[in-house]
Amino acid sequence: MAARKRSKGGRGNGRRGRQRGPVARLLRRGLLLAVVLAVVAGAGWTWWLNQRVVAEFENRQWALPADVYARPLELYQGRALDAEAFARELAAADYQRVREPKTPGSYSRNGATFEVHRRAFRFPDGRAGERRIRVTFDGGRVARLRDADGNALDLFRLDPARIGSVYPGQRADREPMALSDMPRSLVAALLAVEDRRFTEHFGISPLAILRAAVANIRAGEIVQGGSTLTQQLVKNLFLSNERTLWRKANEAVMAMLLEWHYDKRTILETYLNEVYLGQDGDRAIHGFGLASRFYFGKPLERTDLAEQALLVAMVKGPSWYDPRRHPERARKRRDLVLDVMAEGGFADADAVARARKQPLGVHESPPEARTAYPAFMDLVRRDLSRDYRREDLNSDGLRIFTTLAPSVQYAAEQAVIRRTRDWKDDTQAAAVVVGVDTGEVEAVVGGRDPRFPGFNRALDAARPIGSLVKPAVYLTALERPGQYGLGSVIRDRPVTVQGADGQTWTPRNYDRERHGDVPLWAALAHSYNVPTVRLGLNLGLRAVADTLSRLGGSLPDTVYPSLLLGAVSYTPLEVAGVYETIATGGYETPLRAVRTVMTRDGAVLSRYPLTVERTVERVPMYLLRRAMQRVVREGTGRGVQRWLGAGPGVAGKTGTTDDLRDSWFAGFSADRLGVVWVGRDDNGRTGLTGATGALTVWAELFAALPYKPLNPRMPDGIEQVWIDPDTGRLASADCPDAVQLPYARGAEPDERAACARRGDAVQRAGAWLRGLVD
Amino acid sequence: MSARALLAAALLAVLLAACSTAPPGGGTGESVPAPPPKEQRRAQPPPAGGGQTLPPAVRGLVAKAASASAAGDNDRAADVLERAVRLAPDNAAVWQNLAVVRYRQDRCDQAIQLARRSSELTDDRRLMARNWRLIAACRRMNGDTEGASEAASRARELGGGQ
Structure with missing residues (x-):
């Protein structure tokens, strides 16, 4: 009973409690929970903000980018x-x-x-x-x-020209400076105009906020900001122009956190290097150092009072006060800054009066974007990333000395731009120029719009190289002087081979014609496919592949006969590596884009020394190069003479792949090597051969460059002999159609052509002498 | 500082005498000064330089490299000589100097390659002989005694004197 009663009563009480007591209790608990949660959340939020702002600040603080210089x-x-x-x-x-x-x-x-x-x-x-x-x-x-x-x-x-900064992870680049290197008058002006109490406040200035709030309420909109420099810095770190109250509150908290962690000098220095001061296309201009270059084309140390005042004036709104677009507005604000400086005693009145009379002094057009050489910079970054971690490149403010030759780069860009103009819009091109003796990369063009930092075809477009592979085939033959010389006759009759998938393959000449028996040099000069395949199969695929690899080319896991016609894909840069070995006369010389890396305080951190290794002997290389000179004299490359004149002093090779998809030309003088590719990103047809496409870009480029004509020293062990081109037999100077060719000594053909049998020894000697003089 | 400048000037004078005119006399025509003690314990490298008239543009560089090398700073010497190679890539003496510095940097494989390249650029037998002596020294260091004596006899055939 009692239990029931109690139970009843209890229930009664309970009901009342649910109606009053428990609700209040729950409310209280909820409130408490909310408070606790709010405190926890607030603390958590603050902690999170702290992590963010510190991480971001540290990132900027120590992120002196590496300066990159041309040669x-x-x-x-x-x-x-x-x-x-x-x-x-x-x-x-x-x-x-x-x-x-x-x-x-x-x-x-x-x-x-x-x-x-x-x-x-x-x-x-x-x-x-x-x-x-x-x-x-x-x-x-x-x-x-x-x-x-x-x-x-x-x-x-x-x-040297400063060609860029390596600053991974950020689109914007900087020209960071130490606070001590900044002009004092500039810093003074900045503080006078933007934050007079900077040295006193703790990140925010309640008084300033209050003043701003009053002004804003009166105006009914946000007309004034009470931001300290620290708050502005936070805003800059997170690149947001959102002006909500929530945002402002966060900024205020982060500003105080920054002040908690760092001293005033550090904050001020970071601000000076970080503040947003303009826009150049998709590139944001941050920091006074870069802004000085951007607006005045000179380093900040060389700016005068008026220029400094203009930079400080722009802090308030770089696009509103853009001196290029709104010179009047910018000038008014600059003069205001000058007045503030005079009032505050930061500059003397006379100097200010003089500065007020000065024009804005802004360069009409901004200097070209810091990375005017996106394709080359890309190569530099990749070369360095082999030896440096990203953080090191970020952090140490290194000085990187590269091999870029600005005038050569300019010539390469112009050649690509001018030639591609005549072709369909989707026809792309890439070019690489290398100094022969050193393997130094002088120029890289990554596409028909060389300033556009997009797909870098010179480094990333691996395409079948077609006939560019042929020198490897002929070199393999010339390395066997007992069997082959430049005059050896190769049969140009159909050949059928087993292809990759067991299917048979019958290569054809590009002109679809048969040329009968052709001498070795002519087969290379005219780039005949059938004799090349015959020759390559006789030599053995493995031998040809070995030669290609000694030239510096990489090989696929399995090689098929189609390798003989260039069914191997290289980027233009890789092709340049292979042809560099030919251009040096047999020394494999790794291509380099970087010479030296120094620390900011002048110690050499690493060197990329010139290294050479002879991988092909002199005599066969000499013979090959002579044949490649014939390519431009009378073969598929003769088109270069339209640009370079007869006897152009260069050697090279054209390359065309199936259905005119890729057009190549690789050629060199005594001192420069150039490789050009023309094709489409979707691998479609261009309608261009090596000779009508890439060759014309190459020739236009070399016509614009000074180059030393190719005239290789004849090595010991070479002699000039007359050869009958039809039979490949020894001829003499008076034989009709006889051609004079260099041969490895002792490897000239034994048999004499009919016309030479009559000739006596004296006559032959005379011809030999004439050959030397020739 | 001034003592150093004096030394550099003296070296420069020696070097100019060695390089700008005829090859150094058959005997001990040292134009790149002796290597630091560490190397001295090993085979003496042949002298470099000389043999070919150096173009004026690289004369100063070769002298600078010589004094850097003499001061034991072969890295810097190599930097300067690479610069000289860029300016005068056909000059056998410049390549030879670089070969000698590589030897002093303990980079014998490169020294041999560079010495060969130097010889390919010249008809000067004395200069070629010096290259062979450098190759001989390198091969000896690499433990290739047979190759070393072959290179040494090539040097003798060319009659550069030792």
Whole structure:
């Protein structure tokens, strides 16, 4: 009973409790829970904000990007270079043309005579001071080189063009500077205008916020920001222009967290390097150092008071006060900044008065984007990533000295642009230029729009190389002097071989014709397919593959007879590696884009030394090169003579793949090697052969470059002999159609052609002599 | 500092005498100064330089390399010589200097390659002989005694003197 009662009562109480007591209790508990949760969430949120802001700040703080330099231009009397190319080199190195080159980084020009005021520069092999020189060009060469006093100079090195920064993970680049290197007047102006209490506050300035809030309420919209520099920095770190209250609150918390973690100097320095100051296409301009280059084309150290005031003026709204688009507005704000500086005693009144009279001084067009050489920079990054971790490249502010030759790069870009203009829009092209003796990459063009940092075909488009493989086949033959010489006759009759999948394959000549028996050199010069396949099969696929690999080419796991016609895919850069071995006369020389990496304080961190290794002997290589000279004299490459004239002093090879999908040309002079590919990204047909496509780009490029004609030293063990082209037998000079060819000594054919049997020894000797003179 | 400058000037004078005119006299025409002690314990490398008139543009570089090498800074010497190679790639003496510096850097494989390349660029028998002596020294260091004596006899045939 009692239990029931109690139970009843209990229930009664309970009901009441549910109606009043428990609800209140629940509410209380809920509230408590909410408070706890809020505190926990708040703490968690704060913790999270802390993690974010610290990570982001550290990332910027220590993220001095690596500076990347082109190769420095060397001047000496007799150097092949014309005045225009020199002007281009000066422009690339950011030299300003003036009347009188009083300051470093400027030059004057009078016709073909330049007076250049070099900047001081620390090269990997020593420091060079600033210096004035006078150089005169004549006939495509340096004619005279003198110092300021008129004394002849043997050698002069220009400070190199800065071609970019390696700053992975960010699209924007920077020109970060230490606070101590920033002009004091600039820093003073910034603090005066943006945050007078910077040195006192703790990240936010409640007074300023209050003042701003009042102004905003009065106006009914947000007209004023009470942001400290620290808050602005946070905003910049996260690149958001959202102006919600939530955002502001977060920024305020993060600003206080920053102040908690870092001292004022560090924060100020980061701000100066981080603040957003403009836009150049898809590139954001961050930091005063980069902005100075962007607007005035000079380093921040060289800006004057008026220019500094303009930069500070733009902090408030870089697009609203863009001095290029809104010069009036920008000028008004600049003058305001100048006034504030004068009032605050940061600059003296006279200087301000003078500065107010100055024009804005902004360069009309922004200098070309920091990475004007996206394809080459790509190569640099890849080369470095083999030896450096990404973080190291980020963190150490390295100085990277590369092999890029700006005037050669320019010529390569122009050749690609001009030639591709005539072809369909989807026809793409890529080019690589290499210095023969050193293997240094002088230029890389990754597509028909060379400034566009997209798909880098020079490095990433691996395509079948077609007939570019043939020199490997013929070289294999020439390495067996007992069996083959340049005059050996190869039969041009159909051949059928087993293909990759067991199917039979009958290669045809490109012109679909049969040429009967052809001498070896002519088969290469005219790029006949059938004799090449016959020859390659006789030599053995393995031997040909071995030759290709000694030239520096990579091989597929299994090789099929189709390799003989170039069914192996290389990028233009890989092709350049193979042809470099031919161009050097048999020395495999790894291609390099980087010479030296230095730390910011001047120690050499790593060198990429020149290395050479002879992988093909001199005599067969000499013979091959002579045959490749015939390619451009009378073979598939003769089109280059339209650009370079008869006897062009170059050697090369065309390549065309099935159905005109890929068009190649690889060719070299004594000092330069160029490889050009033309094709489509979707691997469609272009309607171009090696000769009508890539060759024309290559020839246009070499026509614009100074190059040393190819005239290889004849190695010991070579002699010139007359050969009857029909039979491949020994002939003499008076035999009709006889051709004179170099042969490995002792390997000339034993048999004599009919016409040569009459000839006596004296006559032969005469012919031999004539051959030498020829 | 000034003592160093003096030394450099002296070396430069020696080098110019050696390089800019005829090849150094048959005897001990050292144009790149003696290697640091470590190398001295091993086979003495042949002298480099000379043999071919150096173009004015690289004369100063070769001298600079010589003093860097003498001061034991072969990395820097190699940097400077690579620069010289870029300016005068057909000059056998420049390649030979680089070969000698590679030898001093303990990079014998490259020294041999570079010495061969140097010889291919010249008809100067003395210079070729010096290259063969360098190759002989390298082969000896690599433990190839047979190859070393073959290279040494090639050097003798060319009559460069030792």
